[in-house]
Amino acid sequence: MGLKIPSPVSIAISFFLLLGVLFAGFQWLDQPISAGKWYFFRNPFGLTHSSDDLPARPAAEDCPGVCANTTTAPEVRPFPSGPSCPDYLRWIHEDLRPWNRSGITREMLEAGKKLANFRLAIVGGKAYVETYRKSFQTRDLFTIWGILQLLSWYPGRIPDLDLMFNGGDVPRVLAKHYRPNKGLMPPPVFHYCADDASHDIVFPDWSFWGWAEVNIKPWERLVKELRAGNGRRKWKDRERSAYWRGNPYVSGTREDLLKCNLSESHDWNARLYIQNWDEETRRGFKQSNLADQCTHRYKIYVEGAAWSVSRKYILACDSPTLSVKDRYYDFFSRSLLPGQHFWPISADNKCPSIKFAVDWGNSHPQKAQEIGKAGSSFILNDLRMENVYDYMFHALTEYAKLLRYKPTIPSAAKPVCSESMASTESGRVKEFMIESKVEGPRNAGPCALPPPDPAAIESLMRRKKESVKQVQRWEREARDRRNKGT
Template sequence: MTLTCPKDYYPTRFEQYQDSSTESTCPEYFKWIHEDLKPWKRTGITREMVERGQNVSHFRLVIIQGKAYAEKYAYSYQTRDVFTIWGILQLLRLYPGNIPDLELLFETGDRTVVEKQNFQESPPPPIFHYCGQKNAYDIVFPDWSFWGWAELAIRPWEALLQSIEEGNKKIKWKDRLPYAFWKGNTMVSYKRYDLTKCNASDQHHSYAHIYPLSWDKEIERGFKNTKLEHQCVHRYKIYVEGVAWSVSEKYILACDSMTLFIEPIFYDFFTRSLVPRKHYWPISNTNQSMCNDIKYAVDWGNANPDKAEAIGKAGTSFIEENLKMKFVYDYMFHLLNEYARLLRFEPTIPAGAVEICSENFACPLNGIWREYMVESMVKSPSDTPPCTMASPYGENEGEEK
């Protein structure tokens, strides 16, 4: 590995072996790609539309003839931008020569930025982001943590999921603690602060165990109390949003515990296909009802353990079967291809952009940042093609799903 991008080192084209035995159908949530790009279906995407989003974006990414270039506009929290771009670079390694020329803007914050109310008279700027919500046009893209969250010592998704699966086997569901569990930073949202009021006490009959977390202290302790594979010992786990959506969704759903999903405002790329009372148990997000709903869910689950266990395992099966890293890459593949088809201009390399590749991204780094990049690096092109994406939802089918 070197500090510069190699010339003529990677294949510019790689044909995957394909026959009926290698074909696979994409998970159902891939259909949301069509919904997220629908605002530009009629008009296409012009350069003027893209440029209007620069002031609220953190970086621009350009792909031309299989090579990537980036221009940074603003500081991203921790290394979100670095690991997001790293993931796209691995996509180029997985499917060399199969990602079309394109130019896009990416926003790495928590909240959505393309609010629908601001674009009633003109097409919105296409901005890629980690989450969306019904009142925004942000284009949803897999978040950085699939390649590791180094600052919190959370390993890349593929390895971490395997560790969680092993942890699930240690305690049978009916032998787990019969309470709801949540641990996290309570200072980032009112929902999380309200959740602390549901904590174990005589008044609440100990139905919920809520643990406020200081990440600064956990860093000092070497993350001894925050290993996700050790947090699957309760029958019920709670998901609650932070500033916006939280990357903790996938970790919580992977635990075999029945997930108590406090009604979210935001969504990421895969959760829109989760079904209430099949993959999770819905909980009201209002201060008045939240604790009562959690208590009811725990009481119901303890009275109906087979049904509660089935919901927990269905949520975990959804994650294990539909959120393999191959599908994460395939989602990126299809999203970028569909986006590129909408472009009505020729992508160009900005004057301030630099060529980026795995070598000049990973080599300058040290410690856990470089370790996670090496661990999540795509070692060779895929020998099978991307999954086959289903046709779009019907005109009204996907709008309020």
């Protein structure tokens, strides 16, 4: 039988069918994708040094769940103030200090657009979001989710406000570009961390409601698991060394830390493990359960591209945290004291500093256990989820007091609410949302925010410096004795 040549009619039909398929495909590609779906297209395991270099995406493709009904105002349930807030909430006043005299104008706010991933407005107890750039993984999604839970936790209690949010790694409002005392005001931008050279307004990070890409559970469940993990092995029975597991390729200081690992020529009392998240995902996260990592007498904290969300997990292990001198702080860490909640490690001399810390702790087990317990108690007790919500409540309330204009709904913003956001998700994203959803209004008021107290802040900073100097003196004395052979 000879080869059958298609007729011109069948060729034409096939051609138009192919066009139709391609057109439908392009139409599908052009459909709006919610913020929650974007994480399937992001690379959570890339060895980049920062997540701040991601390209912008159109705001229309990033609405994290649109709410159909936003007309009903939430019922306000007044309650008396609770007990005094944990000490770390007093830093809210410090973060807002640049705008104390001038207040915040609409022009100041909109100047922060170039530094922000999204804009959030709360008007009449409802939230509205305008997205400028995508955040790494689902940071933006879970940050917005957390704010929505706050609105349900304290319905009608959050004043109208308008803010910009940076969802990247590093602070963006660099102090060197602004001079508040000369009228050159920084734009107010919320962020997960800051340092002494920036004016970012610090706010709790997304992982308190879950980090879906790496299977880190919402904070309330994880706290219970960490408590249970602490009880599996007594401190005296744990490995007599310092433990760290993570991705070292996000910062130079982490790569430098790897030099302290056990080798044929050195034992710096450190046991360091590279976490390959791509491999870990394929294996079902069997080697990354945080509650299973309380196995060593000491844990190491070291920054990544900026601060690291791992700080709270590391501190929660009842083992003294050996904290490599850091540059960045999150919303709670400024109230942690060296020598009380953690042990300071030199950034420039990591390996000998780690070895000395472990040797000192093993020689002073009672004191070492006290430091481990104090750090763990701070995280498991002072950082309870209700305190996280109270921090958010007071940070937003104090911020709103500074606004010198009446907040309105931005023209390009979309309404967001918990129900619509969760309904558009699937997998761990949806699981973590459902798990971290608050159950109705809280039956108590927020804690009482302490007033500004610059003298107390200054005293705390002096205590920190003196504690670090004391440890440095002990290290020098030990080095001198070793060099003299005594």
